[in-house]
Amino acid sequence: MSGVEYQKGELFGYDVREYLLEKWGRSCAYCGVTDTPLEVEHIVPRSKGGSNRVSNLAIACHQCNQNKGAMDIREFLENKPSVLARILKVAKTPLKDAAAVNSTRSKIFETLKAKGLPVIAGSGAGTKYNRCRLNLPKEHWIDAACVGEVENLTIFTSQPLVVTAMGHGCRQMVQMDKYGFPRIGYKAKKPVPGWKTGDIINVVKGKNAGLKGVRIKTVRSKGNFDIRKGDKILSVSRNHIQSVHRRDGYNYSF
Missing domain, CATH: 2.30.30.30 (SH3 type barrels.)
Structure with a gap:
């Protein structure tokens, strides 16, 4: 078995979709509608030389995706110059938080791996995939149990221990x-x-x-x-x- 799609793995599209949902605020890039199924959309259509790079992808509702079709984005939004300018700007701008977290976790991963420790890398999208596959509710403590390779998960409690950092007091003298x-x-x-x-x-x-x-x-x-x-x-x-x-x-x- 070979090919680019196979080599990318089962979660490749899932990771991209989660990234795009976060980047575009979980709303349609064209009309701004929320709380509706959203689809991955090519800003520059594949038929006109557009690539699958994340910078050429947006999130759109089904109606806007169908209305745009294979049209060039400038033609599709010729009567909405402000929306066009916003989309072109956001498309080229990576998520700052995601970039910072990715660089930090990559360094941590490399450091631990260099020490010979058994380390497995995962992603937030992979965690969500495991949680949805196991039909579990969205909770931080459940997400922690869904990190990495999880085949099955049995939960024995509905209320975890909550640990809150309080510090050791204030050193201010006056x-x-x-x-x-x-x-x-x-x-x-x-x-x-x-x-x-x-x-x-x-x-x-x-x-x-x-x-x-x-x-x-x-x-x-x-x-x-x-x-x-x-x-x-x-x-x-x-x-x-x-x-x-x-x-x-x-x-x-x-």
């Missing part, structure tokens, strides 16, 4: 007013031995007993801490809590 002048001098907070903002705890005593895996929002030297439960802020005593996980710069929730 608060500023809206003009940039110092407003309040730095007031050192008295530390509470064994406890810090961001610690994950269980509440084992008091009126809030039974809360598990909550995060300390504020530590007070008097011994009362603020914790967050949903949209509410509750106060608990340090004598009523039990440490589960020390602060590491991340917040964990479901």
